[in-house]
Amino acid sequence: xxxxxxxxxxxxGTIMANHLTGDxxxxxxxxxxxxxxxxxxxQPGFLFVPFEMYDPEEIRKPIEKFIPKGVDFINKEADVxxxxxxxxxxxxxxxxxxxxxxxxxxxxxAPQETEGMKGPCWRKDVFDFYSNxxxxxxxxxxxxxxxxxxxxxxxxxxxxxPVAPLEFAFLADSFFKDKNMRDKVKISFVTPLSGAFTKxxxxxVLQHLLTEKNIEVVPDFYIExxxxxxxxxxxxxxxxxxxxxxxxxxxxxxxxxxxRSGIGDDLNFVPTDKGTLxxxxxxxxxxxxxxxxxxxxxxxxxxxxxxxxxxxxIKSFIRGEAFKEEFDGHANCFxxxxxxxxxxxxxxxxxxxxxxxxxxxxxxxxxLLKETRMNxxxxxxxxxxxxxxxxxxxxxxxxxxxxxKAGKDIED
Amino acid sequence: METQIGGSSVEVTDEGxxxxxxxxxxxxxxxxxxxxxxxxxxxxxxxxxxxxxxxxNGTPLTIRSVGKSGVCSIKELYALFPxxxxxxSTKIAGIPKPVSCI
Numbered sequence: 001x002x003x004x005x006x007x008x009x010x011x012x013g014t015i016m017a018n019h020l021t022g023d024x025x026x027x028x029x030x031x032x033x034x035x036x037x038x039x040x041x042x043q044p045g046f047l048f049v050p051f052e053m054y055d056p057e058e059i060r061k062p063i064e065k066f067i068p069k070g071v072d073f074i075n076k077e078a079d080v081x082x083x084x085x086x087x088x089x090x091x092x093x094x095x096x097x098x099x100x101x102x103x104x105x106x107x108x109x110a111p112q113e114t115e116g117m118k119g120p121c122w123r124k125d126v127f128d129f130y131s132n133x134x135x136x137x138x139x140x141x142x143x144x145x146x147x148x149x150x151x152x153x154x155x156x157x158x159x160x161x162p163v164a165p166l167e168f169a170f171l172a173d174s175f176f177k178d179k180n181m182r183d184k185v186k187i188s189f190v191t192p193l194s195g196a197f198t199k200x201x202x203x204x205v206l207q208h209l210l211t212e213k214n215i216e217v218v219p220d221f222y223i224e225x226x227x228x229x230x231x232x233x234x235x236x237x238x239x240x241x242x243x244x245x246x247x248x249x250x251x252x253x254x255x256x257x258x259x260r261s262g263i264g265d266d267l268n269f270v271p272t273d274k275g276t277l278x279x280x281x282x283x284x285x286x287x288x289x290x291x292x293x294x295x296x297x298x299x300x301x302x303x304x305x306x307x308x309x310x311x312x313x314i315k316s317f318i319r320g321e322a323f324k325e326e327f328d329g330h331a332n333c334f335x336x337x338x339x340x341x342x343x344x345x346x347x348x349x350x351x352x353x354x355x356x357x358x359x360x361x362x363x364x365x366x367x368l369l370k371e372t373r374m375n376x377x378x379x380x381x382x383x384x385x386x387x388x389x390x391x392x393x394x395x396x397x398x399x400x401x402x403x404x405k406a407g408k409d410i411e412d
Numbered sequence: 413m414e415t416q417i418g419g420s421s422v423e424v425t426d427e428g429x430x431x432x433x434x435x436x437x438x439x440x441x442x443x444x445x446x447x448x449x450x451x452x453x454x455x456x457x458x459x460x461x462x463x464x465x466x467x468x469n470g471t472p473l474t475i476r477s478v479g480k481s482g483v484c485s486i487k488e489l490y491a492l493f494p495x496x497x498x499x500x501s502t503k504i505a506g507i508p509k510p511v512s513c514i
Binding site for chain 2: 156157192194220222224236237266267293295
């Protein structure tokens with residue numbers, strides 16, 4: 001028997017386990033998945049928790065529920081990857097040998113990377129919403145907050161779901177309007193980027209919405225430290241922004257396991273071929289989802305698209321053939337804009353988000369880069385799709401792993 | 413578009429980045445720096461050289477990576493190239509605007 005080992009049972013790892021188990025001969029391959037955690041969180045749901053649109057209980061399910069039958073779930077923490085020995089050593093000293101390793105350990109917030117962020121003010125008036133505990137703490141803070149300066153802040157790129165901070169600002173605007181206290185809240189969006197988003201056309205649309213919703217943008221702000229005592233953030237150029245509540249997206253980093261194994265970059269992301277998803281560490285190590293350093297968004301949709309490509313490539317690798325599939329960086333994101341509306345964007349390494357239409361079976365064509373109620377319904381429907389179609393690795397009709405240009409207003 | 417910088421004719425993007433690093437020279441760098449309000453001294457040149465090497469190696473450029481390089485700290489990078497140091501320094505180094513922002 002040969003072994004495929006998957007590190008991480010988040011979105012990417014779980015989808016891969018489901019793909020592989022349906023595809024590889026069971027008498028030849030053992031599939032194992034290593035993860036020390038108990039809960040699988042529907043991470044797009046964290047955004048809605050602070051505004052009480054989702055209850056924390058409805059966005060988590062036991063990890064085991066999604067591990068397919070026949071896959072060995074090793075509910076333990078990995079200590080180190082030993083590429084030369086084709087082994088993952090667990091914290092309890094056990095060695096797990098592999099013929100093929102798939103790294104799907106994701107990314108996580110690292111507030112300790114910024115001076116003063118994780119000080120006494122952490123989760124008192126400095127919050128994140130990229131974790132279950134953070135989203136809940138922020139919900140409790142906003143519940144009876146009487147107003148002041150709300151600063152939504154990005155520490156540095158790349159971050160998981162790069163549109164989430166904008167969505168947070170938009171939803172905050174709606175939230176305080178609904179509570180009849182928008183006039184008591186100043187909302188600022190502080191970013192190291194030169195504008196609202198990373199791609200020019202989408203930035204223009206989003207910038208317009210920010211202005212309309214009276215959200216101030218502070219661009220080119222690269223934070224040096226949080227001064228918790230005086231409630232202000234300071235950038236390396238000496239600029240200061242004062243806050244009453246700071247909602248920050250801390251530095252995002254890959255799993256510390258990569259640093260221990262000596263195979264990560266500065267941020268513990270694993271150097272990966274952006275087309276084949278083979279690691280640059282060793283040929284029998286592949287990487288998927290947020291754990292890679294490929295230049296596309298860190299998002300569940302990307303992991304989903306990558307999974308289909310990676311399955312084909314792993315099968316080619318097993319047969320000793322050349323890779324046939326190349327991932328194009330396809331990402332697809334709903335952007336909540338508040339007031340029960342959303343924008344849908346679809347893009348890849350080469351083509352930035354543009355206007356046009358996007359087909360989804362059962363829901364209908366969605367308008368791209370336009371604010372509609374239909375897109376908002378699509379975003380809400382996505383929770384069901386995630387648990388029932390995406391994680392089990394079912395194909396979502398008409399949505400192709402590489403980006404389709406059909407329906408898009410692309411200027412060539 | 414084509415423009416005159418530091419006595420040479422060079423192709424630049426709408427934002428003023430050189431389209432071809434081969435058209436870069438110390439004179440061109442001094443010319444771009446002047447427009448950006450920067451007077452180049454030894455410390456600036458060290459950063460420019462580091463950025464060009466990183467670019468030639470295909471390593472994505474981030475402020476963090478410059479800070480960890482040992483060439484200068486992030487604070488010093490800001491002092492050398494105030495307001496958007498990476499955007500300014502890459503422009504002067506004749507390399508494309510970093511796409512570290514995804």
